[in-house]
Amino acid sequence: MPNSPVATANHEAHDNPALLHHFASEQQQKDAASLGMWVFLATEIMFFGGMFCAYLVYRYWYFGDFGAGSQSLNVVLGGTNTAVLICSSLTVALAVRAAQLGKQTTVVVCLILTMLFGVVFLGIKGVEYHDKFVEHHVPGASFHFPGHIPSHPDIPINQQHAQIFFSLYFIMTGLHALHMIVGLGLFAVITYYAMRKRYGPHYCTPVEIAGLYWHFVDIIWIYLFPLLYLIDRHK
Amino acid sequence: MANNVDALYIFLLTVSALMTISIFTMIIFFAIRFRKRAGHQAEQIQGSHALEITWSVIPFCVFMVFFGWGALIYFKERKPPDNSAEVYTVAKQWMWKFEHMEGQREINELHVPVGRDVKMIMTSQDVIHSFYVPAFRIKQDVLPGRYTVAWFHPTKPGTYHLFCAEYCGTSHSGMVGSVVVMEPRDYEAWMGGGGNQPLAVTGERLFSELGCVTCHRSDTQGRGPNLVGLFNKPVLLEDGRTVTADENYIRESILQPAAKIVNGYKPIMPTFQGQISDEQLNALVAYVKSLGQQPTGQTGGRNMATATPKTQ
Amino acid sequence: MATAAVQSGERETYLNHQYGIKSWLLTVDHKRIALLYLMGITFFFFIGGFFALLIRLELLTPAGDLVQADTYNKLFTMHGQVMVFFFLIPAVPAVLGNFLIPIMIGAKDLAFPRINLLSWYLYMIGGVLMLYTIINGGVDTGWTFYTPLSTEFLNTHVITAGLAIFVAGFSSILTGLNFVVTTHRMRAPGMTWSRLPLFVWAHYATSIIQLLGTPVLAITLLLVVCERLFHLGIFNPALGGDPLLFQHLFWFYSHPAVYIMILPGMGIVSEIVCCFSRKRIFGYQAMALALLGIAVVGFLVWAHHMFVAGISLYAALIFSLLSYFVAVPSAIKVFNWTATMYNGSISYQTPMLYAFGFVGLFTIGGLTGLFLASLGIDVHVTDTYFVVAHFHYIMVGGMVMAYLGGMHFWWPKISGRMYPEGWGRLAALLVFVGFNLTFFPQFILGYMGMPRRYWDYSHSPEFQILNVLSTAGATILAVGYLLPMIYFLWSMRYGKPAPANPWNAAGLEWMVPSPPPTFNFDEEPVVTWEAYNYDEIKEEVPVAQ
Secondary structure, three states, X not given: OOOOOOOOOOHHHOOOOOOOOOOOOHHHHHHHHHHHHHHHHHHXXXXXXXXHHHHHHHHHHOHHHHHHHHHOOOHHHHHHHHHHHHHHHXXXXXXXXXXXXXXXXXXXXXHHHHHHHHHHHHHHHHHHHHHHHHOXXXXXXXXXXXXXXXXXXXXXXXXXXXXHHHHHHHHHHHHHHHHHHHHHHHHHHHHHHHHOOOOEOOEOHHHHXXXXXXXXXXXXXXXXXXXHHOOOOOO | OHHHHHHHHHHHHHHHHHHHHHHXXXXXXXXXXXXXXXXXXXXXXXXXXXXXXXXXXXXXXXXXXXHHHHHHHHHHXXXXXXXXXEEEEEEEOOEEEEEEOOOOEXXXXXXXXXXXXXXXXXXXXXXXXXXXXXXXXXXEEEOEOOOEEEEEOOOOOEXXXXXXXXXXXXXXXXXXXXEEEEOHHHHHHHHHOOOOOOHHHHHHHHHHHOOHHHHOOOOOOOXXXXXOOOOOOEEEEOOOOEEEOOHHHHHHHHHOHHHOOEOOOOOOOOOOOOOOOHHHHHHHHHHHHHOOOOOOOOOOOOOOOOOOEOOO | OOOHXXXXXXXXXXXXXXXXXXXXXXXXXXHHHHHHHHHHHHHHHHHHHHHHHHHHHXXXXXXXXXXXXXXXXXXHHHHHHHHHHHHHHHHHHHHHHHHHHHXXXXXXXXXXXXXXXXXXHHHHHHHHHHHHHHHOOOOOOOOOOOOOHHHHOOOOOHHHHHHHHHHHHHHHHHHHHHHHHHHHHOOOOOOOHHHOOHHHHHHHHHHHHHHHHHHHHHHHHXXXXXXXXXXXXXXXXXXXXXXXXXXXXXXXXXXXXXXXXXXXXXXHHXXXXXXXXXXXXXXXXHHHHHHHHHHHHHHHOHHHHOOOXXXXXXXXXXXXXXXXHHHHHHHHHHHHHHHHHOOOOEOOOHHHHHHHHHHHHHHHHHHHHHHHHOHHHHHHHXXXXXXXXXXXXXXXXXXXXXXXXXXXXXXXHHHOEOOOHHHHHHHHHHHHHHHHHHHHHHHHHHHHOOEOOOOOOOOOHHHHHHHHHHHHHHHHHHHHHHHHHHHHHHHHHHOOEOOOOOOOOOOHHHHOOOOOOOOOOOOOOOOOOOOOOXXXXXXXXXXXX
């Protein structure tokens, strides 16, 4: 990858205030930020990957109990959340495009919409968590998950195995929600600067890389949703 | 088999020593022969593909010998011979509890006769431990919730250290004992003292007391599968899988019956998790294993007296 | 912009650029951040070393008569945790890597200077959590945190220890992220990948491991913390979980972690060997590929820590085979370093003494790894002192010696002063002798059957004599480590001022003054020469004595 053309190292040559001091050119700064975010997302894949691995192992071993746990989740709310997140990815993509084209109002509107969708997601998640709490599906002393395995009316649900399902459910969706909250915080800051018309064709990297992060959070959910909510639904 | 391990060790030691001495010698020699001195210029050498390939391929081939030989030993070490005498072991913080098939129970000391294969069927009551007898060159972690297996073939009478080799808390270094290998006559004498109930007989009693016998009849009329001749046979499950009915299968069937339902049967077996101790579980497993085996005297099951003696 | 230095008429360097504690705590200069790290890792090195000393004192006698069993268990646990997570993993990358990589590639700083500072703060927060754990009674899970012992059966500060390492892990991830992006995007014109010093290649490979491996440790520790807090059953067989799942997840990181620890040291050794042999490295391409090869294959061998843990026979075979694969690039490196010395012009300054030590001891450590990779032998020696000796040969005989060698080599650049060469050589010798005396007897102890993590071995008094030798070595080693602490500090005030290139070494870092100015270069360099161009470097100044 060839290096960008050299601007001399004198700081006076940097007349774009957004250009940080140690970079030789705007292109280099942009490339670095972009690569940085992709690399960071790779680490996030590994982070969630550990949990997916635990999930896969127990899903294989405790097939029926996981199916039962999955069916007790509210697929309507989960599905709505999936739609909400996908819409938010659309609005963030529109925000990035608007920033690239210098459409200041559109940027702000799209970012605010994105954050709204995010908040809706978290709200629905909160409702789901509340339901789980009320139904005694939260792992711990009051855990109680009666019933039988899907398609096997004579096999009772193993409480320990079901607790493992719900432990993984809460930890995976909880970490996902945490990442969303961080994302909302990021967007809040970026929206603030967008209102000050900081972004445009000359400088829209923060919007782009925040958008990348948000798309990643969305993709994680797109894996979580079927794995957690849609097991054995055909039964 | 310990001899095989030592033989491999000495081979590795020899190769490593040769390698170490060569490298050290070369470095020292180069350091002196090519030291900085007036009139001598360093020679800029880019590299050599031929050398790189040579000193990649040759070590790799040697490594494959290390791997293959080690694998062969490991194969044998992981597969106890059939007709080994069995000892059930329950490890707990911080002691070793042994139960012979004849019923003798021991704590921290294990008596065995010389010249017979011994198979340890082990589980832990709490955390992970590890059964380590350095003199026999064997080691196997002992896990809670399942059986792991180790075996050995003592060839020399004597008393040998037994160590716990997986850190298990405060008295990990106190979880030591010994394996006492005796001449067969001494072993018979030791075993004879004390009217112990053979393990499989204890299991038979439990099998009846806990109600297993009501469903697991020795005919085809039972609500549960006939267990006679079950051990180590393949079992077709209702989801289509086939598994082997080893010790872990029997154990799991008692503690988590819903995990594997035998084809053609209903999942009505209750669980005994939390209702029986590890020792009782061992007795039940020993009993089920003994069902349908060739009668070997009154005790049934694989005990030291009847395990095929092996000559050195 | 008038800096403090310019006002007083001195040459501006990163040290006198600004004074005051705020200018250090809020710095984004990679060189200052490196020094901030240096303070932290030195502090933790001595804490971990102190624990080691207590362990060795206890093991002088078979009976457990110095400390109680629980205390001993805490000592070996925290020795491991502190040394691994707060010294070995950050030391070379965060101190020497941070300081040197931008300069070596011709950049003014790393790609993300503020993230660099954040890395340091995360390290310090993790360190504070670790100190809190230690002061409040410690943790005794073993550095490996095996379940269900760590989740159900201990009452010590497992959660704070886990969180400390979790936070420090993010420091490591961000450092790796910075290095990867810097290497890709910040190289000066002409500094192509094939002209990079192997030190940079080594850190690049290390960073890949840090980025892909550490997150798995993070999630694993998080799961352990949740398991303890909420009494979940993910790793507890009594609640339907699997203790082996923990081990797989843990070792998936912790095996590559050992390559995080050693690869930067290998990078250092390449630089030193070339300089003090006055030669380019033998087989540059092979060396770079070997670094990458170790990083990649290192991710495929983790279950060789689990051969007796209860994994299947076939899994064991595969992992044993792969473990032999990963040994090949390491062997290549040893041969290449040796070949680099051939027909060189070798001098014996302190850095080179450490490099000699590294190559020799890493060879022994690596060879004993072959023993452990062999299934038949591993069954006997795993969980014994043989393993302890093996990894200390690599970590201490290898990595710590490389670190010390690197500190001596680049000390003039970092501080602008020369260290006293005579004392340097003495310390190197003490370290070498002390190290071997400490750890060689442990190979024998392991084969004899002495298990690890044993507070009391009074049932086996035959182990004592080797333990006494080992402890004797440890005291010599301790002196060897204390000496550089003292004379480096001494040199900051009284050492001879260092020229830009006291060793007549190749590399961009030797073309800037000692110590470097804040922005490293007055003008962005344009590189037209290959790495290790010792054929072009004249020795006008005799190599520093």
